[in-house]
Amino acid sequence: MLGNFSYKNATKLYFGDDSLKYLNEELPKYGKNVMLIYGGGSIKKNGIYDEVVSILETNGKTIIEDAGVMPNPTVEKLREGVSKAKENKVDFLLAVGGGSCCDYAKAVSVSINCDEDPWEKYYIRFEEPTCEIVPVGCVLTMAGTGSEMNAGSVITNHETHQKIGHVFGEEVMPKFSILNPKYTMSLPKRQMVAGIYDIFNHICEQYFSGDDDNTSDYIAEALMKSVIHSSLIAIENPEDYEARSNIMWSATWALNTLISRGKSTDWMVHMLGQSAGGYTDATHGMTLSAVSLPYYRFIMPYGLAKFKRFAEEVWNVCAEGKTDKQVAEEGLVAMENWMRKIGVAMSLSELGATEDMIDGITEGTFILEGGYKVLTKDEVKQIIRESM
Template sequence: MNNFIFENATKVYFGKGCVKEYLACLSGRYGQTVMLCYGGGSVKKNGIYDEVTACLRKAGQSIVEFSGIGANPTYAKVLEGARLAKENQVDMILAVGGGSVMDCCKAVSVAAVYDGDIWTDFWARPGVIDFEPLPLGVIVTVAGTGSEMNGGAVITNEELKIKTGRDYPKCNARFALMDSTYTYSVPKFQMVSGGFDILSHIMETYFSEPDEDNVSDDISEALMRGVIRDLRAAIQNPEDYTARSNLMWESTMAENRIIKLGKRMDFQCHQMEHQLGAYTNCNHGAGLAVLHPVYYRHIYKDGLSKFPKFAVNVWGISPEGKTREELARTGVEELADFIREIGLPTTLRELGVTESTDLKAIADSCNLVFGSYRKMTHEEILKIFQECY
């Protein structure tokens, strides 16, 4: 394995009833005024909002609400949240939702105490956060991004049409409350697209050097098998607690940095989807589902040290009578079949992309990463987009 340093500052409270049991005492440690952040209001319909606010009031805290955080959170929304936090002298931020809410709140926690332009200084390029952002706690209501246990935040600058993620350890939440019963009311499509995002995170870590046997890959293979199993079970029964709690922890394990230890990582497909989302605002997990099989058809011959293992150890394909190249290709097609099985889109047209969409402009805007088995060019990315259309 390659050299690494590991630390994770987020303390997780996992299981049924954890919000009622722990939130009041946890939030009370950080001050009087809490900024309660959430998305479009589903938390008010499913009872989560009432449960959370009751806990905060029990702790004697004042609540400032910041709502309307949408998918693909924007820099404008981050600045709105920062202004609200400053005006109300907020002591801590509490993010209640999925990845978009958590990511937005991480950026708000920085912007609320920083005098400069956080996009220019921390998102347009990597920066150094040598100050303390506002304390952040999270309550997870959607399994997918794994944002609850890292410092990563993906933000879209609508004016520039750039969607960028950065991971700053200073942005890690102080605590994460994870009750998978909170995910039961998530619509099927959102649950499935979030589930595929989990699988994508693991695959993009797995399909990279080193190619020798290593602990990170062993864990990744087990996690991928689990996601496939648990997504199938959750589709059959959305209130299967075992499946939903497994998916929630698989999401966290995919992005709490553990499986990334000693790995180069290939997040080229994520970079491609980010820019697709910046231009079209498509669903993130669905966009990844469209792109991944086509991207892997382009690179699997360059990764014959890993793709055959994916076929055998994740999909259970027998290697008997198959060359390494045939085995690798079969694993990619099993992935494509699984995407169809769980009902995710397989073409850009299904995502709402039309003939008028400038795929070349999107391809040219994509960052090129260095961890993949074959480095992409903007021309090949355009070809992938065209094949996906």
Template sequence: MNIDFYYHNPTKIYFGKTALDNLEKELSEYGRNVLLIYGKNSIKKSGLYNKLTDILQAAGKKVVELSGIKSNPSYVQMMEGVRLVREHKVDLILAAGGGSVIDCAKGISVSAYCQGNPWERYWINFEEIDHPVVPVGCVLTMAGTGSEMNGGSVITNEDEKIKAGRVYPSNVFPKFSILNPEYTYTVPKYQMASGVFDTMSHLMEQYFSGEDDNTTDYLIEGILESLIHSAKAALSDPCDYEARSNIMWCAAVGLNTMTGLSKAQDWEVHMIEHQLGAYTDCAHGAGLAAVSVPYYKYIYTYGLDKFVRFAKKVWKVDTASMTKEEAALEGIKKLSEFIKLLGLPTTLRELNATEEMLPLIAESTVLGGGYRKLSGEDILKILKEAY
């Protein structure tokens, strides 16, 4: 553990079949006015919407709603939430949904009392927040992003064709998160698989960095093993509670900052996907799946030992008779096979990307990288390979 770190996670987690029983107690900690934010119709079809409104009513809350949050939440939608917070003097934002809904809720939280343009100040210039934020609580219905236990907020500015993420400090983390794995049963298979790979990508972005003997790497390997095992079980039986509960917890701990401690980290796959998503509006995990294998094939020789370890520890590859290069590539091959098992796309064409988009995506991607620092030209080569 060679990099110094500070760790604090203030989010209270209520996990399991009775988790929602704790909502009324949590609501008592906040004022009367609540903004309930959710996606389209899934929480109404599942009956969760009625459960939430009954609890809110019993708690004496005055509720205003913001619905229809997209899978890539837009700046326009976020600013509508800002308007509602200001107009109704909202005391708590309650996000019911997956990571997109929670990301949007956190965006509203930090932007509600911003002086000036929050997009420019917070997502482009990364300024510090100099005003109070509105508390956020959440009821999770789709596992993948880990947004239920961190300060991340990814918002798409559709006018500017920019999908930008910002990781805010702990005062923006949800104050509480309710995680009942049963709420994920009705998520379509493709969305479940997309969430699984989003979690996997978070773990790999943190894992593929550094050359030291780091306890965090051992944690990541264990979480990846659990995620892979449980994903296979959930594909076979979407209502396998144990599998869905494991996936939900893997997603939460996979990006609650613990799995990044004392790690340099990478995040270039995410940066590429953000701009891919800005141009195609694809599901985040699906975009990550299409980009990951070409990216890792492009950079693996710069972190060869870690890729060999990935093959051995995560995929149980017998590397005894292999060169390091062969072992590393076999691990990446196993990753590719798992993506196909999940039923996720392996090319950008499947995500409705066009050849004309590729230079635009490359030019607008935030440059970085872990084992190899990339240029715009590198990004374009990766996109062409992924196409």
């Protein structure tokens, strides 16, 4: 491994089908006023809401509800949540839901004690928190984003067609997260599949960079193989606990910063997908799947050795009698076949993108330098066009 690095993850995890009971151990550590953050109400239908509220009441907490967090949390919703938290002098934020709820809770947490507009401060100027941060805990109901064990927070501004992520410091990470795989089983299949691809692409973004012999890449390959294996079981039987538990655990480790240690990372698929999401408001994992293959086929010649390794180690492509390019191409074909089998979006047009959005999506794409090729805006446009 090249370079120097530090590693710390401050989030405590409780995993398993009996993990919610540990909420009783965590709640006494925090103040009385708890903002309960959740989405469209599915947690009320499946009983999770009643379980959580009962535990909060048993621990003597005053509950301030903040419902209606959408799949791509908006700046308007963020401002509304911050105002409610200020008004109720919230001491602790408990997000019950998927990655969007966790992301949103973190954005609220750094904004409650600040007078500045959170969008301008954190998502336009990319400043770090300068006010006291209100702690966050998560009860996860969807596997995918890894937000339960990282400091990332993505917010959407529909007015400006921007979907922007801010990765804060370790002080913003959830203090604890509760991961019960059974809570993910009531998700519609499309949401499950979107989460699975989000996991896989998080790993790819950290894998397709660097050319040294890096332990992080070996861990990434193992995680990818686990996701592939478990995904095929889960799409046939969504209630297979072992498959769903492996998917949930892989999601957490895919983006808790472990496999990025000691190497550069890419993240251009996310930049492309998030920009497309700013125009379509499509599910995050699906925007990633729509742009992935055009991007990887474009950069493959610049990172051929890694793409060959990906084909052999992850997809079991036989290299005998073939050129490196042929092996690498077979790996991407295998990846495409798997994507089609699990049922992710294969084009932006499937998600509502139109030709007249191409220029806007191109301009809205941040260009990063960690991968095998630093793109030009013309190359971004070419990839977006090929993703249509």
